[in-house]
Amino acid sequence: MNQEDRAEYRRELRSYIIGLIAALVLTAASFATVHWRLFSAPTGILIAIYLLALVQIIAHFRYFLHIDLRKSARDDLQLILFSTMIVLLMVGGTLIVLFNLKSRMF
Amino acid sequence: MSTRELKHAGLNLQQTDPKTHEEAESRVFGFWVFLMSDAVLFALLFATYGVMLSGTAGGPGTQNVYEMKSAFIETLLLLSSSFTFGMASLAMKYEGKASRISVWLAVTLILGLGFLGMEMHDFVKMIGEGATPERSGFLSSFFALVSTHGLHVLGGSIWIVVMLVQLSVFGVTPAVKTRILRLGLFWHFLDIIWVGIFTIVYLQGLTP
Known part of the structure; x- marks a missing residue:
């Protein structure tokens, strides 16, 4: 070395x-x-x-x-942030819709 | 290209041409795409668990079946295995000696198997107490989520064994290096999923 x-x-x-x-x-x-x-x-x-x-x-x-803000890791960071958005939409949407449905059923 | 400009830590293909380097980078990026799709799978299992949490159907609830002590030990095992894998990556990047890489990978494998053993012990105990997956919606979603993570750890352990064999047969070649690099991403990623599991499943379940 x-x-x-x-x-x-x-x-x-x-x-x-x-x-x-x-x-x-x-x-x-x-x-x-x-x-x-x-x-x-x-x-x-x-x-x-x-x-x-x-x-x-x-x-x-x-x-x-x-993964940090350095330019070389930017592609991975963008991919991770995009996936995070998808995950938040799907998880948030699931929880809101199903709990709303549950509160209307009882 | 100096090491500081490398896109991915652990990648050190000094004796190779730039083309090999570029190929390795696109493969690692492709693996990131796979990891993120896997993250979506886990996220939906988490969402299912959140919805099913109150559906105990008169059966055991979170307070009855979870144990904080074993969840804590499992967490420590997985966290230290992430660190030992990091040491394997460093040995690969800076020393390139198959023996050093193999030792750290073997330590990681032992910690991973220890984690799996603890988890199996938990599952057997739960099932013995009547908390089986078919008992309630809550337990079905619990087993679906936690055992999917367990299966990933099992897959990662098998992958470590395969890489140990490849290291002894092929030595430290560029192809073997990028495979270990991707295995490392997979292993650290499973640790991140476990952070979600011990927080959302175990700690939230044990909060009064």
């Missing part, structure tokens, strides 16, 4: 280690929130764990899958 490669290697190794630590901390925070009921209202707990999951998913994309 030459000098440049070694620096690059350290940078990438650091990225994986940061990713692992971030993932462990966020996971532990999520489980702790539910286990010790850190919020009195269930809604508070749910909002907290959903936010933690969102941050963790972004951390995984950033540190393990190397």
